[in-house]
Amino acid sequence: MTRRSCDGAGLLAAFRAAVANLEAHVDEVNGLNVFPVPDGDTGSNMYATVRVALEEAEGAAGQPADRIAAAISFGALMGARGNSGVITSQILNGMARGLARKRRFNGLDLAHCLALGTETAYAAVKKPVEGTILTVIREASVAAKVAAELDDSIETVLAATVDAAEKAVAKTPSLLPILREAGVVDSGGQGLYRLFQGALKFVVGEAVAGAVSGRTHDAARPSVLVAHADEGFGYETMYLLQPRPGHDLDIDAIRTHLEMIGESVVVAGDPRAVKVHVHSDRPDGVIAYGLGLGALSRISVENLDHQARDVREDRASAFTGARVGTAPEGSGAASGGSDAAPTGDDVSAATDGGAVAGQTTFAPGATDGIRVPLAVVAVAAGEGLASIFTDFGVAAVVRGGQAANPSTGELLAAVDALNADEVLLLPNNPNVVLAARQVADLARRPVHVVPTRNAAEGFAALMALDPGESGAANVPDMTERGRGLATLQVTTAVRDARVGGHKVRKGQTIVLDPDDGLVSADADPDKAILTAVLTLPPETELVTLFYGEDAALADAEAVAGRIAEARPGAEVEVRHGGQPHYRYLISAE
Secondary structure, three states: OOOOEEEHHHHHHHHHHHHHHHHHOHHHHHOOOOOOOOOOOHHHHHHHHHHHHHHHHHHOOOOOHHHHHHHHHHHHHHHOOHHHHHHHHHHHHHHHHHOOOOOEEEHHHHHHHHHHHHHHHHHHOOOOOOOOHHHHHHHHHHHHHHHHOOOOOHHHHHHHHHHHHHHHHHOHHHHOHHHHHHOOOOHHHHHHHHHHHHHHHHHOOOOOOOOOOOOOOHHHOOOOOEEOOOOOOOEEEEEEEEEOOOOOOOHHHHHHHHHHHOEEEEEEEEOOEEEEEEEEOOHHHHHHHHHOOEEEEEEEEEEOOOOOHHHHHHHHHHHHHOOOOOOOOOOOOOOOOOOOOOOOOOOOOOEEOOEEOOOEEEOOOOOOOOOEEEEEEEEEOOHHHHHHHHHOOOOEEEEOEOOEOOOHHHHHHHHHOOOEEEEEEEOOOOOOHHHHHHHHHHOOOOEEEOOOOOHHHHHHHHHOOOOOOOHHHHHHHHHHHHHOOEEEEEEEOOOOEEEOOEEEOOOOEEEEEOOOEEEEEEOOHHHHHHHHHOOOOOOOOEEEEEEOOOOOHHHHHHHHHHHHHHOOOOEEEEEEOOOOOOOEEEEEO
């Protein structure tokens, strides 16, 4: 029987199938990189984004379609990783707006949602480029509208959406020459197609290959105690609590105190981060208690007067059910009333040099003590690079970079934890810039993004920082200083490809420039590097070689010696970077 409409349960089940289908095709999407580099992560970023969105939606199970859609949108916004993840979150945000105040929806409503998703996604990108995920969502939404006006069943409209998305992906190479040359379709568009395809499979009753991974392994699940599962009313207060620097949280003491002032108490975590859930008549007292112990984020206050007991308890379980990380997370924005944003958890499993992607290191005094007018947050992909940023005096370093992009929520948490009037954010990766700009829109204080594309550009930008000026006044000079630095990245080709008119073979050393793309490729690493180094500006006086986690110091010193021979007028310096995937990051000034 054709499905003519969908309620909240149907929307959740369809989205669950969409996420499972994308999970089954992550490697396929990752493999569609234009450059044959080992850090293709479009599929991983999109999956991580929608996986968090699904966590939020599961926490709102049993609610009408509009609440499920709002949960999906909020989770995607906080969990957005990489440019593909951010654009996907914007599509889901627009679709959620289209379902506002709708308990169920039909095919015409779905077409309207897709149109709003398209509009929102295009608005999020300063210079939209056709032949990308934007083209795919636009053409899919147009096809959905045409189909809906003839037959407004969900099945018909979604089938038209999937068909149009598949065709739009297939023609992306005709719109982007770089895709055509590389022999691939747009990876973000392919990921979006797989999401739509998974939803359609659910609607028509077809099994999806694979299933979404469980939220946590039992061994990783924190100890949870639900005390006094009351039948009463009042306010549900939830937040993530992190201790003041140098202190640990006493979980038993926190639980005991909250049981004295409230009911349905849930306290889960460890001495470094605790999730709190409590029902009481005075949410202000619950929040004040937490503030007395440390910093709060992901604050939510919900009026329970009209909520059934099982829904309240389900929300408590959803809030604490996923793994509690040690890094700050979430929006930190307080919500009130029945429209409070749903709560849930991030799922950052990627690692970087032994540190969890998204984990934040704060400078002493950055989250307490004297308030400063301006602070800097930087993203770093390796231990050595993070240490250099710390030496520069940045207030917080968020771990992440190639194949481990921090989410919007993780960046936002780092910003919100600082005791500063304004914040400058250095993404240090082109795939983190969109997430950083979302933080600027969401933060509770002014945040200014300096669009640095690698750590070396970030170091150069910091040289132009004037602490006496405002954040906005610093952005132009810092951006110019960062972009004025010549940089090269050295890695290994993971497949045969044709890039910039040059054939690249799997296993060759390739050198990339953030402006010009492929600079050189050769089976001989030294030859590839020296060919690229000779393209650096002739007035270069200093070349810095940051060696990554796959390079040895002795090898880096040998390469530096050969660079010095090739560029006799320049001094060559070796620094430990520790970055993954890229053997060397080279800068010239």
